[in-house]
C-alpha cells in the first residue's frame with residue numbers, strides 16, 4: 027500500500043512496484059496529487075486506487091506486506107497554503123497507518139526528509155545530526171510533522187515491535203513534479219521555457235543537492251527490502267548554489283530570460299547536502315544519474331507538459 031500515490035514520488039513508486047510484479051493499493055486524497063500521474067496504471071488488475079484521506083481511520087481489506095506513507099504536501103508554498111493538513115497527514119495520518127501496520131503485521135516505511143535537519147549547523151548532514159528547526163516558523167508545520175512522524179514510527183517499533191523503515195529524502199526532481207509547486211526546479215524550467223524572468227530568492231548563494239527521481243526510487247526500494255530500522259539519508263551529494271542552478275537551466279533551455287532576485291523566504295536553509303555513507307554501506311546504493319542527464323530529462327518533461335497547456 028502506498029499513500030500519496032498520485033503525487034510525484036508516490037506515482038513513481040507505484041510504477042516501480044507494479045514493474046516488480048507486486049499488487050499495489052494506492053491511496054491519495056488528491057490535495058496536491060494528480061490522477062494524470064497514475065492514469066496509465068488504473069486499468070491494470072494488480073493496481074487499485076482509493077480516493078481517501080489517511081488522517082481519517084483507515085481500513086483496507088485483506089493482507090498487506092508493506093505500507094509506504096508518502097502522502098504530504100511537500101513544497102514550501104504548498105505547506106504554507108495548507109499548514110493544518112500538512113501537520114495532520116504527518117501526525118494523525120502516520121498514527122492511523124501505524125495502527126494498520128500493526129493489525130496487518132506489515133513493514134511500515136515513512137517518507138521523512140532532510141527538513142528534519144532544518145537550517146543545518148552541521149555540513150554535510152549525517153543521520154546522527156539532530157537538526158536546527160524553528161518549530162513556529164513557516165517551515166515548522168512540515169519539519170515538525172516529519173519529526174513527530176519519525177518519533178511515532180520509532181515508538182511503534184520499540185513498543186509494539188513494528189518493522190519500520192525511515193528514509194530521509196533530500197531534494198529530488200524529475201517528471202511529474204507539479205509545474206506550479208513553487209520549488210526551484212519547476213519554477214526555473216517553466217520560467218525559462220516561457221521566456222519569463224527566473225526568480226532567484228536572496229542572492230542565490232544558498233545550496234541544495236539535487237537527486238534524480240530514478241536514483242531516489244532505487245534507494246527507497248533497496249531500503250524497504252533491507253532489514254534496517256534506523257533513518258537513512260537518500261539523496262545526491264552533488265551540491266550546487268541556487269544561482270548556478272538557474273544559470274545551468276538558462277543555458278540548457280537556450281532562453282533569453284534574465285535572472286531576477288526576490289526576497290529570501292524566512293528560515294530558508296543556507297546549505298544542504300546529504301552524507302550518504304550509511305546508504306552506501308548498508309544498501310550498496312549511490313546515485314548514478316548526473317545533473318546534466320537528469321536536468322535534460324526533466325526539461326523534456328516540462329517542455330511537453332507546457333506544450334499541452336498545463
Ligand code: UDP
Nearest residue numbers: 102208209210211213225226227232268294
Ligand atoms: N528558490 C528560488 N526561486 C524559486 C524557488 C525556490 O530561488 O522560484 C530557492 C529557495 O529559496 C531555496 C531553493 O531554491 O533556497 C530550493 O527551494 P525549493 O523550494 O526547491 O526546496 P527547499 O529545498 O527549500 O525545500
